[in-house]
Amino acid sequence: MSEGNSSDDRRRSSVSRRRFVTAAGAAGVVAGLAGCANFVGGDSGNGADGTQTGSSGQDSTTVQWAFDPTAVQENGEDIRRALHELGGLSDDITVDLIQPAEETQARQENITRLLRAGENSPDMFLMDNGWTNTFIQAGLIENLNEMVDDEILSTVDEEFFDGFTSTARNPGSGDLYGIPMFASFPAMLYRKDLVEKAGYSPEENNWATEPMTWEKWSHITADTLDNTDVDHGWTTQWDVYEGTACCTFNEVLSSWGGAYFGGRENLFGPVGDRPVTVDSEPVIQSLNMMHRFVHGEEVGTEYNGIKINEMAGDIASTDILGWNENPSFAPFREGNAVMHRNWPYAIALSGRDPEEAAEPALGENLGTMPIPYAVSEEDAEFQGTGGTTSALGGWHATVNPNSDKQDATVEVIRAMLDPEFQLELLSLQGWLPPRSELFGSDEAQNVPVMGQFMDTLQVIGENVMPRPVTAVWPDQSSAIAEQANSAVAGDMSSTNAMASLQTTLEKIEQS
Amino acid sequence: MSAETSREPRSSGPLTAVMRWMENLSDTQFAYLLLTPVFVLLGAVALYPLLRTFELSLYLTQLGQTEWTFIGFRHYIELFTGQKDPILPGSTTFLPRSLALSDILSSALLVTIIFSVVGVLFETVIGLGQALVLDQDFHGRRWARAAIIIPWAVPIVIQGMMFFLMFNSSIGFLTPPLAELGILAPTNTLNDTASSLFIVIVADIWKTSAFMALLILAGLQSINRDLYDVAKVAGASKWQQFKFITFPLILPTIGVAVLFRTIQAMRVYGLIDAVAGCETVPSLSCMVVTTFLHRQGTSAAIAFTTAAIIGAIVMGLIAWQGEDAI
Numbered sequence: 001m002s003e004g005n006s007s008d009d010r011r012r013s014s015v016s017r018r019r020f021v022t023a024a025g026a027a028g029v030v031a032g033l034a035g036c037a038n039f040v041g042g043d044s045g046n047g048a049d050g051t052q053t054g055s056s057g058q059d060s061t062t063v064q065w066a067f068d069p070t071a072v073q074e075n076g077e078d079i080r081r082a083l084h085e086l087g088g089l090s091d092d093i094t095v096d097l098i099q100p101a102e103e104t105q106a107r108q109e110n111i112t113r114l115l116r117a118g119e120n121s122p123d124m125f126l127m128d129n130g131w132t133n134t135f136i137q138a139g140l141i142e143n144l145n146e147m148v149d150d151e152i153l154s155t156v157d158e159e160f161f162d163g164f165t166s167t168a169r170n171p172g173s174g175d176l177y178g179i180p181m182f183a184s185f186p187a188m189l190y191r192k193d194l195v196e197k198a199g200y201s202p203e204e205n206n207w208a209t210e211p212m213t214w215e216k217w218s219h220i221t222a223d224t225l226d227n228t229d230v231d232h233g234w235t236t237q238w239d240v241y242e243g244t245a246c247c248t249f250n251e252v253l254s255s256w257g258g259a260y261f262g263g264r265e266n267l268f269g270p271v272g273d274r275p276v277t278v279d280s281e282p283v284i285q286s287l288n289m290m291h292r293f294v295h296g297e298e299v300g301t302e303y304n305g306i307k308i309n310e311m312a313g314d315i316a317s318t319d320i321l322g323w324n325e326n327p328s329f330a331p332f333r334e335g336n337a338v339m340h341r342n343w344p345y346a347i348a349l350s351g352r353d354p355e356e357a358a359e360p361a362l363g364e365n366l367g368t369m370p371i372p373y374a375v376s377e378e379d380a381e382f383q384g385t386g387g388t389t390s391a392l393g394g395w396h397a398t399v400n401p402n403s404d405k406q407d408a409t410v411e412v413i414r415a416m417l418d419p420e421f422q423l424e425l426l427s428l429q430g431w432l433p434p435r436s437e438l439f440g441s442d443e444a445q446n447v448p449v450m451g452q453f454m455d456t457l458q459v460i461g462e463n464v465m466p467r468p469v470t471a472v473w474p475d476q477s478s479a480i481a482e483q484a485n486s487a488v489a490g491d492m493s494s495t496n497a498m499a500s501l502q503t504t505l506e507k508i509e510q511s
Numbered sequence: 512m513s514a515e516t517s518r519e520p521r522s523s524g525p526l527t528a529v530m531r532w533m534e535n536l537s538d539t540q541f542a543y544l545l546l547t548p549v550f551v552l553l554g555a556v557a558l559y560p561l562l563r564t565f566e567l568s569l570y571l572t573q574l575g576q577t578e579w580t581f582i583g584f585r586h587y588i589e590l591f592t593g594q595k596d597p598i599l600p601g602s603t604t605f606l607p608r609s610l611a612l613s614d615i616l617s618s619a620l621l622v623t624i625i626f627s628v629v630g631v632l633f634e635t636v637i638g639l640g641q642a643l644v645l646d647q648d649f650h651g652r653r654w655a656r657a658a659i660i661i662p663w664a665v666p667i668v669i670q671g672m673m674f675f676l677m678f679n680s681s682i683g684f685l686t687p688p689l690a691e692l693g694i695l696a697p698t699n700t701l702n703d704t705a706s707s708l709f710i711v712i713v714a715d716i717w718k719t720s721a722f723m724a725l726l727i728l729a730g731l732q733s734i735n736r737d738l739y740d741v742a743k744v745a746g747a748s749k750w751q752q753f754k755f756i757t758f759p760l761i762l763p764t765i766g767v768a769v770l771f772r773t774i775q776a777m778r779v780y781g782l783i784d785a786v787a788g789c790e791t792v793p794s795l796s797c798m799v800v801t802t803f804l805h806r807q808g809t810s811a812a813i814a815f816t817t818a819a820i821i822g823a824i825v826m827g828l829i830a831w832q833g834e835d836a837i
Contacts, residue, residue, distance in 0.1 A: 109804055240601065240702050240790050318698035322680040474805045475598040478790050482601035489699040500602070507597035 061408040062094045064122035066111070068395070068429075069099040075428045082424040087415025093408045104128050115140040115400065123403040124412065126181060129167040129394045130246060133268055133469045136170050136177045142399035145175040148410050155417055156180070159435045163464040168396045171268035178396030179413050182422075182431030185390040185460045186247065187453070188217075189332060189340045189347060191230075192367035198224040207369040208456045211388035211463075214255070214289060215311045217339075217372040222312035224338045232337035233315030234293065235328040240485045243324055245477035246467035247391030248341065249484040252290060254389035254465045255373040257304070257380030258282030260480070260505075264384025267468040272509045278480075279495075279502040282381050287487040287494035289374070294318060294488055304375055315339075321489050334360045341371065343393060344450070344457065348430045351449040368456040370463065385465070392464040394434065426450065432457060472508050479504045561818065568811035579808075586812035595809060600801045601790035605813075616704040619793040620820075626708065626794065627776035630715045635769055637716065638723025643757075645724065646731045663721040671785020674714040675701070678786075707787035714782055719775075723768050730764025731757070766832040770825060777821045795820070 071079065076097050083089045101107045108131050115135070127135065135141045145153065153176060156165060160180050168178030192202055200220055202208070212220075225233040237248050253259070261267065262275035277283065285303045289311060292299050296313030320328065325342060332340035333350050340346065347368060352361040370388040380386025397416060399409050415421060422433040423443045430450055438444055439458035445451045467473070479501060487497035536544065568586055570579040589595045596604040599619065607618035615621050641659055645652060662670075677685045678700050690697035695706040734757065742752045780796035783789060789797035795817040803810040 112804075240788060319680045321699040322701055327681065471805070472598075478600040478801075479597070479602065482790050485699070485702055489702070491699075491703075504597050504602070511594075511598055 060092050060094060061405055062096050063124060063405055063408045063412050064096045064098055065124040065126070065397075065412070066100045066107075066122045067097040067126050069101070071429050072097045072099045078428055079425070082421050082428075083412065083415045086420040086424055087418040089411060089415035093411055095412060098122055100126075104130070108134075111135070112140070115402075118402055120400065120402040120404055123400050123405050123409050125398045125400065126395050127178060127398050129164065129180075129392060129396055130467050130469055132168055132178050132396050132398065133171070134471060134473075135398065136168075137269075137471060140401070141177050142401040142403075142406070143170075143175050143177055144179070144399065144413075147399065147406060148413060152179075152410075152414060152417060159437060161434055161436060161461050161464065163466060164392055164394055164434055164461075167392065167466045167469070168398075178398040179416065180434035181395045181397045181416065182425060182429075183434045183461060183464075184343050184393035184432060185457070185464050186251070186341055186343050186371065186393075187347065187368045187390070187456055187460055188371050189342060189350065190367045190369065191224075191332075191335065191338055191362065191365055193365040194224050194228045194230065194338055195220060195367070198227045200224075202367050202369075207367065208453075209370075209459050211370040211459070212372050214372045214374050215306070218293065218312040218315060221315045221339050225315060228338070230336050230338060232317060232331050234320075234339040234341070235323070235332050235337045236316065236320050236341040237324050237328050238290070238320045238485060238488055239322050239324050240478075240481045241324055242477050242481065244484055245480040247393075249286075249480065250465055250467065251341075251371055251389050251391050253283045253286040254385045255371065255375070255387070256282040256286040256289075257375040257382060257386040258286055259382035259385050260468055260476075263382040264465070267466055269470050271470050271472055274509070276502055276505045276509060277382065278505060279498045280381065282375065282385075284494045284498050286374070287484065287497070290488045291490060291494065294320065295490060304379055306374055318489070321485055333362070335362065335365075344430065344432060347453050348449050351453070368453045370456060370460050388460070388463050389465045390460045390463060392466045394432075423447075432461070436461065472511065475508045475511075476505055479508070561815070564811045564818075565815050568808060568815050570808050572807040582808075586809055587816065590809075590812055590816065598802065598806065598809065599798055600793065603790070603793040603798065605798070612705075616708065617793065619795050619798050622704075622708060622792060623777055623779070623794045623796075626712055626715070626779055627773055630712050630719070630776050631769060631772045633712075633716045634720045634723045634772060635765060637720040638768070639727055639765070641720060641724035642727035642731055645728050659721050659724055661721075662718045663725075665718065667718075667781040668785050670714060670718055671782050674710055675786050678706075678710050701787050702791055704791055707791045711779075711783055711786050711792055714786060715776070715779070719772060723772065726768040726771075727761055727764055730761040734760050763832070766828070770828050770832075773828065774821055774825060777817070777824065 067076075067079075080095055080097065083095055084091065089095070101110055108128070111125055111127070112135075125141075127141075132141075156176060156179060161183060164180050164183045165176075168180060169176055190202075190207075195202060198220075200223075221233045237243050250260070258280055259266075259277055262277045266274040281303055285301060285306070285308065288299045288301055288308050291297065292308050292311060292313040293316045294314075295318075299308040301308055325346075329340065329342055329346050329350075331337045332342075333346075347366070349357075349359065350362045351366045352363065354361045354363045371390050373386065373388045375381075375386045377386040397413065399406065399413075403409060419433070419435070419438055419441075422435070422438060423441065425431040426433055426438075426444060427447050430447075432450075433439070433444070436458065439454045439461065444454050447454075450457075468476075483497040483501040483504075486492050487494045492500075533541070533544070569581060569583055571582045571585075572579050586595070590605050593604060593606065593608070599605065602617055604614070604618050605620055607614045607621055615625075645656055645659070649655075665673075677683050678695070680686070680698065680700065683700075686695055686697070686700050689695040690700070694709065696703035700706045701710075738756050739752055742756060747755070778796050779794050780789075780800060783792045783794055783797055784800075786792075789801050795813065799810050799814045799817065802813065
């Protein structure tokens, strides 16, 4: 029985093994050939070498520019047309606006991979001012001082917002690596109708252009909150996220004369060789003030003659501890808050005519002012701080050092520097021009909605604080946001939170 | 003999030699030969990335540095000695600084283990209960099965948003009652680690109990019903039937289900990211993702360590289950 089975198995096995291997081998060859078909004889794409996509003639050059995805979708054609008609770009140069990833971090990752791989296309990029400097310090983008002519360099030096332009410069040499494309800085938005109802006169007192102190502002907010039926005094952002570290907390501590790293001059380094100053008195006091605004508790401290107890408390709900931009904007946009801190997009949206807007809007009841301050520039403890301070947002145009069309990219840069082109972007996209003089121009003032707030934005643009972006900033920002959030939440005292943060930041600086 | 001699030239050559060698293999050897392409494929798609990750973990890579510098096991040493803690998001540490609750909840390793142990334990118990109910014959059993599987079908991001909104500070309706019971922090709930960890675990149990229920139900339905008839004749109570028939027979199935769920739970990332964020609820996978863009070497070291820890736990579970394992 056993032998019989064994013999039968062998016989069956010998046949099946041979057949199986033959069949598997044949199938493998066929599948392999099929798989290789694309390489052997498949379509190789566009034909030619694919490098001159869209070229229309021998003398025509196409510059590829990784731009803003929304802008390309909404106004791509108009922007291209404006470069030629308003910026004077030669018809021999075609600009191909490419849509990169929507989200800023994904965009940064993609560009990093692309440049590290030595790709020569796209020729130009639009880079967030928050991370342009990491590319500069890594040597991944073109030094424009060695590429563009003096006329372009002097225009940027003399006419553009210094604070904004500094985020496109090498902190060591001061060389320019990016041309500011558009700026963005937060303002304090308010319900004009409500404050007037509470007895204040914003226009007579020039709230739009004359920054006020936190103390005065807090009493206005509290009075208005008490005299009206809205639920929120102030809506802002204080969640554990990048926006708190780079912007809201940065603004508040700077307005007290404080700084993360000993002042404006150390924003971009040298990492490991600059002081960490988050445990200094102005930074702690700024958190105490925020704690009072949220919880209304007595804070018996005094700094530079400012008593936090004399400020109004209980004007912001604990909701701000979990809010970023859009959740904090919603109550204000619906008319349920007196004050709101946000970027210019919030002005454009809430300033629309409520009769015509699809979403809730305030129309002519919207007012704007610069962010309040505690300590003036003269009394600030750290260099370059104090006074009204707004965080700096915005984007720069940069050049791929591997591009073989650098002459053409210089011409595109020249076209985008034209004031008419920048005003067209304000009109099309609501992008704020990066040069001071344009804010006051008639055309800027006449742009629907945004035009009426250009005076405020001009003052804000002259008082911006860039985010301290270095190679270690991504590690530092999450620690800053977490400790700032815990201090204002009351999980620990401001002093303890900042002492802990001081240790962490010092370790990261040395890592 | 002469016939054999005349066939000799046709039977020689390398192909014939290979065939002859193959046909002389034992069944086991031949089975391994046939499995060779699978091993090669698995090695290419599973082992190679793991080895490349290990290689990357031996280099210093940082934003701003275009060159990689070989540093040996420094990332691992710094990870286990706490020197890497400052660059982890928020106040996260890899190992706990002490056994105080706040330090335990700051440790990515312990938070991952707490999440896995508590989550898998409750999922197993609830899944077993659901499976026992579904194994009964009742009207509408088909619909009950479909209802139980619905949470499993919800995508992680949508599930995360559901729980985020339920506990959101502005519109969440579950925070006030649970805060009154002292279970959650009344304000800033989603930035409080203990509260957020609780919410994330509940969200995971809600979703994954169905997975356990379905696996255990399959085990239950494979039990020979005659055994229960014999037990009834012998006078066994319901509890005795469960204790001596049902449970021992579904234990191997539970073991496999626990194994799969533990592997999955140890890799948790998406749910945390959607509900609370990696700064608030640090898990090992969270640490890998948050460090990857700027410090790939560190990220690779955490990833490889995570894989090693999961591997060790899985080996432990397999050893514990003995011959019943997979």
